[in-house]
Amino acid sequence: MTKKDDFELQNFLPYLLNQAAEESSLAFQNIYKDRYGMLRTEWRVLFHLGIYGRMTAKEICERSKMHKTKISRAVARLEARRFLTRERGADDRRLEYLELTPAGRKAYDELRAVAMDYDAQLAEAFSQEEVAVLRKLLTHLAKL
Amino acid sequence: MTKKDDFELQNFLPYLLNQAAEESSLAFQNIYKDRYGMLRTEWRVLFHLGIYGRMTAKEICERSKMHKTKISRAVARLEARRFLTRERGADDRRLEYLELTPAGRKAYDELRAVAMDYDAQLAEAFSQEEVAVLRKLLTHLAKL
DNA sequence: GATTAACAGTTGATTTTGTAACTAACAATG
DNA sequence: CATTGTTAGTTACAAAATCAACTGTTAATC
Secondary structure (H helix, E strand, O other): OOOOOHHHHOOOHHHHHHHHHHHHHHHHHHHHHHHHOOOHHHHHHHHHHHHHOOEEHHHHHHHHOOOHHHHHHHHHHHHHOOOEEEEEOOOOOOOEEEEEOHHHHHHHHHHHHHHHHHHHHHHHHOOHHHHHHHHHHHHHHHOO | OOOOOHHHHOOOHHHHHHHHHHHHHHHHHHHHHHHHOOOHHHHHHHHHHHHHOOEEHHHHHHHHOOOHHHHHHHHHHHHHOOOEEEEEOOOOOOOEEEEEOHHHHHHHHHHHHHHHHHHHHHHHHOOHHHHHHHHHHHHHHOOO
């Protein structure tokens, strides 16, 4: 209850990031979960494919830092819903190229709109410059 | 592989936050897990008590947005390690006031140092102003 | 003051995740 | 071209998360 260290809280970046991510995910989740019944892992995979287009699970793994089994299962669920297709690599048959179906892209577009709404709220509370800095640093931290 | 939407990625704040939080947690985890054998939920509870001092599980729940069962179990583990003590509220016996023991505070102090090292790395890559903006906005997003 | 509702926290059942061991495909070395 | 190693992805099992139902306590209403 009594604040002991308030100032220093600002210095705990891993803590702050977790707090902020959890908070935003919950808010975002309230919308997409009811409407799309999609788990966090699933929309993250969907976003990767939507943003970058056709790619393999390995590539999603490297970019997202998600565990490969998590991706494997999210891909299976998204495939079951006909949101993506898999295609074995012609010259390397270990690889599976993933690509959104039209239905998958539609879901992505809708979720993208939700995410952009969420972003728009930020713009109201902060200056353009501040939001730009936030995005720049987050992008760096996420090592995209 | 082919980028389709690169520009728009910057707009997906919930996505970016998750990426950044996951990445930073993994880096942070490599240090604290081996050294302290502590789970993410546990250090988050520890941080709350370290930062704010004595408080109830309910308050941690509200601030952290973590699920109350997660907190309940993290508290039990931290208590088993003698990192905190519980005390029933005198006038409301439903409440349990949690407080770090000296050992708990020691662990917190050490983890805080790790977190601050992590932060220091950021300072090398970005200007003071940028980092300040990042912290300000994350604090706002986390609704502390 | 008895009864019903609300709240703090825990426990148990189910779901999701992580770890490690596996399959299948390719690459490198002898 | 056989053997050994490596890589992409899956699966089995163990750990941890969520959800719902529970205990014990306080507050509200009759």
